[in-house]
Each structure stands twice: as C-alpha cells, then as structure tokens.
Amino acid sequence: MTYQDVKPGEVLLAVDNISLSFGAVRAISDVSFDINKGEIRAIIGPNGAGKTSMLNCINGFYHPQQGTITYKGQKRSAMKPYEAAAQGIARTFQNVALFKGMSTLDNIMTGRNLKMKSGIFSSMLWYGGAQKEELEHRRYVEDIIDFLEIQAIRKTPVGRLPYGLQKRVELGRALAAEPELLLLDEPMAGMNLEEKEDMCRFILDVNDEFGTTICLIEHDMGVVMDISDRVMVLDYGGKIGDGVPAEVRANQQVIDAYLGGGH
Amino acid sequence: MFYREAGQFKSSYKEDQAIFPILQDRVGIAAILLFAYIAIPFVMSDYLIGAIMTPFLILALAAIGLNILTGYAGQISLGTGAFMAVGAFSAYKFATFSIMLGGAEATLPLVVTILLAGVVTAIVGIMFGIPSLRIKGFYLAVATLAAQFFIEWLLVKVGWFTNYSPSGVITAPPLVILGFEFNTPAEKYLFTLTFVAAMALLAKNLVRSHIGRGWMAIRDMDIAAEIIGFRPLQTKLSAFAVSSFFCGVAGALWAFVHLGTVEPEAFGINRSFAILFMVIIGGMGSILGSFIGAAFITLLPIFLNNVPPLIGWNIGVDMIAHLEFMIFGVLIIFFLIVEPHGLARLWTIGKEKLRSWPFPY
C-alpha cells in the first residue's frame, strides 16, 4: 500500500458511510465525516451515541460492517489495531488503559515500540546495539516527560498515580509514537478545573508544535467549543451536526439532542 | 558506610539504566559471585553442594523461565515440568546422535548440546503457545496441562527418545569441555553456576529491553498493547520461546549435571507446581525473585526434615510430606495476600527503608 503525503489543510482521513452494529445494537449508522491534516476535530454526543465506537473503527479495533475509511488517500481494508498504529494512528482511552505494573517511564517507552528494532539476541546481549537504541529512545521519552511536566513520577508505578496524572501519562504514551493522527477519548473526563486547563494546554501545544492532527471526544462543551476547529455531533449512532463550533452551537437538532437527551 | 545514592549522581540515562545503579549493590553482587565461586566450593561439603547448591541453581533457572512467561508476559503455565523434560531428552538425543546415526562414541560439544536442547524446547514451547493467541487466562492454564500430560506420555511411550532403553531411563554422557571432565560435585556446581549466572544476566537484559516491555504490556492490558502497536502473535510467542528455552536448558542441566540418569517421571506435574510456587513466593516479574523463590522451595523440605528431629519431635516421613504440602499452601496464600510480588519485593522495600536510614526525612 502506498500512502500519499498529505499537506496541512487537506483531508487526512475520510470516513464514508460507515455502519457498525453489535447484534441488535446499532452503534453507528451511516456516518460520514473527515479529518483534515493539522486540525483539532471534536466528536461530541450524548452517552452511547457511538463516539468511542467511531474511534475504535478508525484505529482498527472494530470493523464496520459497511462503509469505507480512507487514510492518506488510500482506501483501507480491514486492518488490525497494530497495523493502524504502524501507520501513525495513536490514541488514549476513555477508561485509562495504562500498563499498571510498569512505571511511568516504561509506560511511555512502550509508545516507542514500533520504532525499536533490536531483536531478541541483541537485546539479551544488551551492550552495544540494544543499549544504544534504548538510550536514544529514552532521550525522546524524557523530552515528553519534561513537556508534560511529570518528571517527579518518572519511576512511580502508574497504578499508584491519581487519575488525572494517569490520563497525562497515557497522553505521553500516545505522543511517544510520534503519531500523525492522535485520537483522544475523553481526555479530560473526571478532572478538576486546573487539570483540565493543563490538559487543554498540552493538546493545543501538541497540535501547534508538532502539527499533530487530533481527533477528540469530550463532554465539556466549553472546552470543545474553545479548542476545536470543527465539531461533529453524533446521536443514537447517527450524525446530526457537523461544522465549526459556532455552526454546531446554532444547530437546532443538536440543541434538541442535548436538551432532550437529559443533558 | 550508609546504603544510599547520595553523592552518586547519575549524570546520564546510561548510568540510570544500569542493572545495579547503586555502588553498594554492585559491590554486593560482586561479593555474592565471589562467594559463590570461591568460598562455597571450598567450604561446603560435597554432599551439600551436590544435594542443595546445584539443584537450587538449576531450579532457579527454570523459575526464571517460568517467570518470563507468567510473571512478565502474564501467561500462566502449568507445564513447566514437561518443558524441562523436553530439554533433558533432547540433550540426550543430541549427545547420542552418533549412535542414532549408527556410529560410535562421537558426541557434540557439551555446551552446544545443552543450548541445542534449549532451542528444541523453544520450538515445542512455541507450538504449545499458539493456543494462547485464542485462549486466554484460565483456559490457557488448562491448555498447558495438555502439554504436561502429553509430553510426559510421549517420552514414556516412544522408545526412540530413550534410545530404546528398556527401563525408560536415560544416562547422561560424561561432562567434558575441551578435554576437561567435570567430575566432582564442586566442579559440576561451578559449571552450573557459570551457566546459570550467564543466563540470568541475559534474562535480565531481555526483560528491561523493549521486548520485555512488550511482554509486560500484554500482561497488564492486552488490548491496549495491541492498539499501541505490539503484535500479539510475536509478543506472546517470543515469550513462550524464550521461557521454554530457559526451562529446556534447566531440564538438560538437571539430567546431565544434577542427576546423571533420569526418567520422564522426574518432570511430572508436581515439578511444574513446585516451579510455579518458586515464582509466586520469590516474586512474579523479578529475576532476583526467581533465585529467592528457588532457594526457599529447595530449603523448606530440608528444614522440615531436619529441624523437628533436632528439637526432639519425631514425625514420620509421611507426615513431613503432608506438612510440606500444607506449608506450601499456606505460604502461597500468605504471599498472594500480603505481597503478590513476593520476597523480591520485600527485599526492595527493605532496601528503600535502608536508603533513608537512619534519617528518614
């Protein structure tokens, strides 16, 4: 497969008419939308609207029964999650999915696994190739640790960290992969105001400094309208709105879904 | 001198990544090695060396093997004994290959024989690891019992494996390297020590590399691991392969160096459990723990056999066996409740305390 280079502002990923059901539950029905290179794209919607399922389709964890996903100008066939990762799609999870038994540092190092090539034998011998590679990537990861301001918890097992910090470490792990497309599933859920502000800053910085395209799900409307370039709204698996924040805010269907949906 | 890092500023990530970043630890490990290489062979009786030290080291190696699979990669196995058996019998086949080919006495070099036995075991391990891609958790534990019972049966039933020895027992060739024959218990012990120390170092290197991190990632959360790019197939099967390699070498050493003659029953399901216990008690996910656990499980029966009579309490052999069972059971539960990371973690915690001693602030 050959992927085209996508310039900022052009479509990086396009989702066309995808539908996904689990037995009788229709999680996504006939949704199309696209993500432009370099933008911050938000997906919002009431609980159970199919937002997480959408991210799961994009990174190959779920396979939609209908529709296509085009990434960098190339129509994707059903792929495994690790293949999506290899193509530069990284993500965080709604319920933190860190590796509990490992330290912050090691967790973020796992994000670099796709770039580490030394085999079993050279890793066993360590001195020479494997050590050099490890140190190289360690340097990159230390930069992320500095960027996220988590130096103090470098060696702490992540299971012992408070929730807000865990979310931050998870972001670090995703960043370590140097993704082209970063999917964030409710990165600010359960955080206090200060933590939210920090997280917003990190997201904007990542987008700014590395030009990383970001697709995020968030329930906090203030945040969404503030930081995102475009917003898509899902309800009961279907798309009910899409556009720049101001447009979406004015969309009657969206207002109904949010007021009527018990929000 | 206090035990601490103060004044030992780690100026580079390289130093930070060393296995023993603290000077005192490096001194400690050097002292242990010196002691193991020089003091033990001179001080301990042949009996103690042959009956305790050598088997302890070999079992520690097997425990490292299982620890890689269970402690690091999170795949429970109840078939360790069988993998040791594969190592033992394939070493035997390699050692006697010339006989198989119809020739006389030529053998492969000893070290090559043992390593090849490890490779064969790794391949068998991969075969029995394939189900792990579809079967998880307890289901997998049960599937490894298939390996245990099937391999044991195969080695008993198929005469080829024992070169058609009528009793099913195999006898190891003399241990010769470059013309030097390892004869006495002390010599055999030194041979084992070298093997085990070297392999422990290799294992330690591996588990702190990106390969080891992949195993731990799969263990802690397999879905997330796959989503960030670890391929389940490679990651799991490499754990099975490396783990089995270690168990296979341990089995070969058990047959060639420790026992000399061996039958498949020596690698039964109880062996598998004993090694699992070493891992739990010593510490899951710790190379050091594998040694501690092996020491513990090797010494406990000896302790039970010797101490009650010393204090004038005469209990039968039967009774001791049952007591051993009970104590193992209680200890396993105790450790799982109090410190799932086993004695190795207690050791680390102790060190941390020591680090801040005597001024905790």
Next chain:
Amino acid sequence: MEDMMYELLFFLEVLFSGLLTGTLYSLVALGFVLIFKASGVFNFAQGAMMLFAALSLVGFQEMLGVHWTIAFVLTVALMVVVAWCIEKFVLGKLVNQEGIILFMATIGITFFLDGFGQTIWGSDIKTLDIGLPTGSIDLGGIFVDRLELVAGLTAAALVVSLAIFFNKTKIGRALRAVADDHQAAMSVGISLRTIWIIVWSVAGVVGLVAGIMWGSKLGVQFSLTLLALKALPVLMLGGFTSIPGAIIGGLIIGAGEKLAEIYIGPFVGGAIENWFAYMLAMAFLLVRPQGLFGEKIIERV
C-alpha cells in the same frame, strides 16, 4: 453379520461406560461452575475439596463407628466450616484482586487441603462403602457397571435439585443475581460474604457427592485429585458458567476419551486417557474460544 453385531454392542458398551464416567467428571465440574458463577473465582481446589470430603466421610465412619448417613451429615458440616474458613482467611482478604491471583490462591488451598486431609485422616487407600451396588447388569446385551449407573443417576438428580434450588428458592435466586450483578444481590438483603460461604459450601457438598462416587469406584486415595483435574477440560468445553455445559462437556470428554483409548490407543501404545481430554478440549477451543455454551465475547476499550 454376527461380528458386526458384536462390534456394535461392544462400541455401545464402551460409549455408555464413557458417558457414565463422564457424569463423574461433570459432578466435579459442577462444583467449579457454581463457584465461578457466583464469585468469579476459578476454583482449582475443587478436586482437593472432593478428596478432603471423601477422606473425612470415611474418617468419621471409621473413627466414630457411625452409620454413613451420620458421617455424611458431619462431613457436610465440616465442608461448611471449610467454606467459612476459605472466605474468612483467603477470599475475604483478596477482594478486588485480579482473577489470576485468586486462581493461584486456590492452588494454595489445594495444597493445603491435600496436606491437611492426609495429616488428619492418613494417606493409605481407604475403601469407601456406603452400600452402593457393584457388579454389572445386562441392559439388552450391553453390560453396564451398576455403580456407574448409580453415579449417573445421582448426577442427574443433583443437577435437577440444583436447578430447583437456583430457580425456586430465595437464596438461590440471590446467588444467581450475584453472578450477574453484585448490587442486585445486596438489594435482596444477603451480604456478599454470606453468599460466598453458601456457594462454597454447596460446592463442597457437590464435591462430597462426587467423592463418594469416585471413592466407591476406586477407593479414596490421593490420585483422585488427578482425576479431578479432568474436570478442567470439561469446563473448557462447556464454558465456566454453564451448568448444562458442565454436564454435556463431561459426557463428551468421558465418552471421547474411552472411545479414543479403545480405538486409537492400541495404535499408539495406550494410556492416552492421560492427555486425550486436554488435547480434545484445547483443539476445540481453538475453533470456538468461548466453549460450547459461552457467549462470544467482544472486548471493549
């Protein structure tokens, strides 16, 4: 023609005997399922509980010289105590731990019970005789072991009474609720602890019944625990949470391994009963990882 007739009868005889042995596996598997359903614990100690119960039954009979029914009642009481201890000293201390830790804890329980049982009751092979019939009867040309027949009927009766217990009684319904939803169980007004103790006691009694059957057949001895391990492949086949699964899995394993031993065994040197069940279950799971009755699991993140 004569030959074929004979062959067929022989086949049926093997099949039937396999099915009946299978019900014995099912009995052990049933204990596993009960516990797994209610507490999510994979109880490796079910076999040890069976041996311990059988040893105790014989022990009480010998020690007190009482009728087996009294010994039975005493053993049931003892199994309740065991369940209480397990909850108090093991599971209660491991709440919220991962399944794999609990699983290993039950391996610890296994070793403890094996050692403890043999410490107090001795380790020689004991005959268990509660007057179950022996010998075989002729069912239209097929000879069937009477004991196996009784075992099969007992297993059936046990399953029916468990089904009634679970569906018709208040406690039973609470137990089912706890499997689905802990909150629901609390709302019935029974504490989780009590429920666990009840479930482990019931599993202990199921173990006792299984132990009586196996013990009558082979004598009460340590090697029963190895036989009990065969309940594991049964569970793999049937799924960990399904009572019908345990029954049908047991029948398949029992019949499968007998037939394999008779018809394949001779070509490969025999004694394949030792591993056949495990291989069969493993091969099956490769095709259907959720077992016969388990639901397909779609993982989420």
